Amino acid sequence: MKPTIETLNLFKLASGDEFFLQLYKFLGNKRGKKVYIQSNLHGSEIVGNAVIYQLINFLSGLKNNQIDGEICLLPICNPLGTNQRNHFFSSGRYNSYDGKDWNRIFWNYEKVCQDLDELVNNNIKFDLLTIQENFLQQQKTAFAKQLEKINKPSGAPLFEQYRYQLQSLSMDANYLIDIHSSSNKCIDYLFCFPGQQQESAKYFQIDYGILMDTYDGDAFDEAFMKPWLALEKKFEEAGRKIIVDRESWTLELGSGMTMNPNSVKTGVQGIINYLVKKGILHLPNYALTSQDITLVSRQNIKSYYAPTGGMIQNRLSLQNPVKEGDKLYEILSFNKQGNLPEVINIHAEKDGFIFDVSTNYSVNQGEYVLALFSPNVD
Ligand SMILES: [Zn+2]
Structure with a gap:
């Protein structure tokens, strides 16, 4: 089957040039659930574009009756970030106009919803599908005010216009996958929300994940999932346990500015396996x-x-297990006080293993060097 391809106007630049998004949609025979997958929200994190390309090829080889519902794929979802350069380097994590992180700008209905109690009271006896449909409609109605604001003569800042585009494409999805990588050098891992999703995480065939148990940063995955988690919580408080059919994932596939073939393979195979598990693909x-x-x-x-x-210098490499007190790396430190250069040793505070390291070996004081996962340490 062939995808339908939609080219969507994003915004116009001072030079008169325009940016577009291009969405690839695979529509199955039956109406059903929606899957939304995007890549390259952070400009240097290009790996997901290769994953989406391979998914497009794979899905193109299927028949309509092998897909239930709809799969939407949006590669290069942030052209401004993708094209940003500092010499050899793609920075692309922050909008150079306002300094905002491109993945901390999203509209989270949980934060503005005033009438969740009322919705729960009105829906407490309804079936789960109706509850989800009613909540989605309520969310969409509130979200429509964003467009009203954008269309006013006073307009809205670029980040609000941009997030409106991405969220209007994805808000009605059941399963959302946002493909990133480290901006530095990293293993493959994922971000997972607590609850039902922890079980589904096994189907991505990735060894490690970070549980989104405390974080609140208006990231794309959070803005999608937090309202649904709030709905589940309110129902539970009202005495009814529901599990909504919504899941939100951020996949972190390797390193920035590169498309590591193993990370691409992990992403493609994991997503296909997950979609089979969810009954979207029939293979x-x-x-x-x-x-x-x-x-x-x-x-x-x-x-x-x-x-x-x-x-x-002499930094331990990725995936290296470390014990508390082990030497992690050295800093070769120069001075302007008439002394010889010195080597400073940095030791691990806790057991764990190295999952992310900086690309740049030259650091000013306070700059990031590496990160440890400490799975068994509180
Ligand atoms: Zn990212």
Whole structure:
């Protein structure tokens, strides 16, 4: 089957040039659930574009009756970020106009919803599908005010116009996957929300994940999922347990400014396996696999920042297990006080293993050097 392709106007630049988004939609025979997958929200994190390309090829080889519902794919979802350069480097994490992180700008209905109690009271006896439909409609009605604001003569800042585009494409999805990578050098892992999703995480066939148990940063995955989690919570308080058919994922596939073939493969295979598990894809003779995943609370991640300026040397490599007190790296530190250069050793505060390291070996004081996962340490 072929996808339908929609080219959507995003915004116009001072030069008169315009940016567009291009959405690829695979519509199955039956109406059903919606899957939304995007990539490259942060400009240097290009790996997801290769994942989406391979998914487009894979899905193009299927028949309509092998897909239930709809799969929407949006590669290069942030052209402004993708094209941003500083010399050889794609920075692309922050909007250079207002300094905002492109993934901390999203509209979260949980924060503005005033009448969740009322919705729960009105829907307490309804079936789950009706509840979800009613809540989605309520969310969409509130979200429409964003467009009203954009269309007023006073307009709205770029980030509000941009997020409106992405969220209007994805708000009605059941399953949302936002593909990132580290901006530095990193293993493959994912972000997972607590609850039902922890079970589904096994189907991505990724070894590690971070549980979104405390974080609140208006990220794309959070803005999608937090309102639904708030709805579940309110129903529980009202005496009825519901589990909404919504899941939100951020996949972190390797390193920035590169498309590591193994990370691409992990992403493609994991997404296909997950979509089979969710009943979106029907593949004959497909052997569904699940794999244990170690989910780490955010508080069990420790980032190390350079205590002084200098050059990083003899740093332990990615995936290296460390014990408390082990030497993690050295800083070759120069001075302007008439003394010889010195080497400063930095040791691990806790057991764990290295899952992310900086690309740049030259650090000013306070700059990021590496991060440890400490799965078994509180
Ligand atoms: Zn990112």
